Amino acid sequence: MGISLCVFVNFLLVVVILNVFSMNTVNYVVEGAQSISKEEDMELGRQLKILNKPPIKIILSAWGDTYDCINIYKQPAFDHPLLRNHKIQMKPISELEQDRAQTSIFRARVERFPEGSVPIRMTEKQDFIRARLMSSTVSRSNDPSEYFAGMGYQNKDEKFYGATANMSVWQPNVTLDQYSLAEISIRSGWNDQSTRIHAGWMVNPMLYNNDSSVRYFIYWTAGCFNMLCPGFFQVHPEYTPDMPISDPSIYGKILNIIGYWPAEVFPLFGSVGAKRIYWGGYSRESEDGHAPQMGSGHFPLEYGYGKHGSYFTSMQYYNASGFLLDPNEKLMIKVLECKKNYDVEYFGFVEEVGHIFQYGGPGGKC
Numbered sequence: 135m136g137i138s139l140c141v142f143v144n145f146l147l148v149v150v151i152l153n154v155f156s157m158n159t160v161n162y163v164v165e166g167a168q169s170i171s172k173e174e175d176m177e178l179g180r181q182l183k184i185l186n187k188p189p190i191k192i193i194l195s196a197w198g199d200t201y202d203c204i205n206i207y208k209q210p211a212f213d214h215p216l217l218r219n220h221k222i223q224m225k226p227i228s229e230l231e232q233d234r235a236q237t238s239i240f241r242a243r244v245e246r247f248p249e250g251s252v253p254i255r256m257t258e259k260q261d262f263i264r265a266r267l268m269s270s271t272v273s274r275s276n277d278p279s280e281y282f283a284g285m286g287y288q289n290k291d292e293k294f295y296g297a298t299a300n301m302s303v304w305q306p307n308v309t310l311d312q313y314s315l316a317e318i319s320i321r322s323g324w325n326d327q328s329t330r331i332h333a334g335w336m337v338n339p340m341l342y343n344n345d346s347s348v349r350y351f352i353y354w355t356a357g358c359f360n361m362l363c364p365g366f367f368q369v370h371p372e373y374t375p376d377m378p379i380s381d382p383s384i385y386g387k388i389l390n391i392i393g394y395w396p397a398e399v400f401p402l403f404g405s406v407g408a409k410r411i412y413w414g415g416y417s418r419e420s421e422d423g424h425a426p427q428m429g430s431g432h433f434p435l436e437y438g439y440g441k442h443g444s445y446f447t448s449m450q451y452y453n454a455s456g457f458l459l460d461p462n463e464k465l466m467i468k469v470l471e472c473k474k475n476y477d478v479e480y481f482g483f484v485e486e487v488g489h490i491f492q493y494g495g496p497g498g499k500c
């Protein structure tokens with residue numbers, strides 16, 4: 135199975151599921167409890183109250199997560215200090231209303247989200263605690279227990295205003311304290327203050343109550359996953375940024391715009407654009423120093439070109455005038471950490487598929 139992902143800097147997230155490709159399924163059980171101090175507990179309670187808006191209705195999804203139907207004009211993004219007066223972009227919504235007329239991906243057809251509402255996964259205290267643990271790590275800067283295998287792009291004469299690619303979807307094996315993902319990320323710079331947006335798929339039981347299904351995710355600078363912080367406006371009446379891709383009700387469907395970040399959330403991108411784009415796989419090892427599978431769990435070319443390989447194709451970017459362009463092949467940089475257990479094979483620009491590379495591997499001690 136493959137997905138096509140598009141991250142615009144100002145600021146739409148488009149997700150399209152492509153053809154069924156291949157997927158391994160495994161079920162893992164892990165332990166997720168964490169302990170916190172009393173003050174932290176109270177602070178979390180306060181945040182939860184802000185985040186969990188009073189729902190119009192509550193729906194249990196086919197995949198077991200509980201979703202609140204929230205009035206689209208009362209969603210948590212309005213709690214972002216710069217977005218109190220934000221006007222939701224209506225155009226995508228009216229286009230998407232047509233989707234609603236088709237079948238509901240949530241369990242029962244009668245269980246539609248009421249008109250004018252969007253599904254937002256109900257947040258529990260443990261979600262915050264896990265996200266906090268995670269966000270101290272996902273920062274792609276200097277955590278020695280995380281590994282990237284993919285391609286980077288940078289051109290000193292140019293700024294990027296979005297990036298896109300088609301990528302294959304897999305279900306890598308992970309344990310309790312590991313995760314494995316594939317993503318597009320755009321960055322305003324390299325230091326800790328730089329702005330970053332990540333979007334892709336991940337297997338991350340730490341973040342999802344022992345759940346090791348493959349899910350879409352978004353993650354941005356402030357340490358925010360999906361809808362856990364105000365900032366991302368959800369406009370799609372059914373699809374959410376944390377949805378499991380493997381659920382049969384979603385499998386093979388075309389998704390449209392799920393939502394967007396207003397430019398105010400990323401002042402740096404708005405004014406100067408992004409300086410670097412990364413496409414690739416990213417993993418975190420367990421405490422005993424074992425890195426999980428990345429992608430399909432096979433090295434690129436292990437079975438020859440195109441078979442069982444985890445791939446990215448059609449990697450492109452948006453320039454300041456909104457043109458979708460192919461990167462300059464000479465400026466593509468291979469980025470590979472933990473060479474023993476992962477690899478990257480870049481094939482350059484290939485007719486019909488565009489820029490293409492394979493990545494991933496079995497994991498192990500790095």
Ligand SMILES: *[C@@H]1O[C@H](CO)[C@@H](O)[C@H](O)[C@H]1NC(C)=O
Pocket residue numbers: 163164165166167343344
């Ligand atoms: C996760 O799995 C472990 C082991 O089966 C169990 O003890 C724990 O309660 C589970 N946690 C959640 C949040 O379901």
Ligand SMILES: *[C@@H]1O[C@H](CO)[C@@H](O)[C@H](O)[C@H]1NC(C)=O
Pocket residue numbers: 158160307431
């Ligand atoms: C995942 O791990 C289990 C248990 O070690 C193994 O049986 C299974 O083959 C693994 N799956 C993949 C895709 O490697």
Ligand SMILES: *[C@@H]1O[C@H](CO)[C@@H](O)[C@H](O)[C@H]1NC(C)=O
Pocket residue numbers: 453454455456457459
């Ligand atoms: C974006 O790309 C198009 C097509 O190559 C070009 O005409 C335009 O000048 C570019 N815009 C900027 C700001 O570089």
Ligand SMILES: *[C@@H]1O[C@H](CO)[C@@H](O)[C@H](O)[C@H]1NC(C)=O
Pocket residue numbers: 138150152299300447448486487488
């Ligand atoms: C990538 O996805 C887009 C959107 O679904 C599709 O039109 C395009 O053909 C795909 N490209 C490749 C190389 O698969």
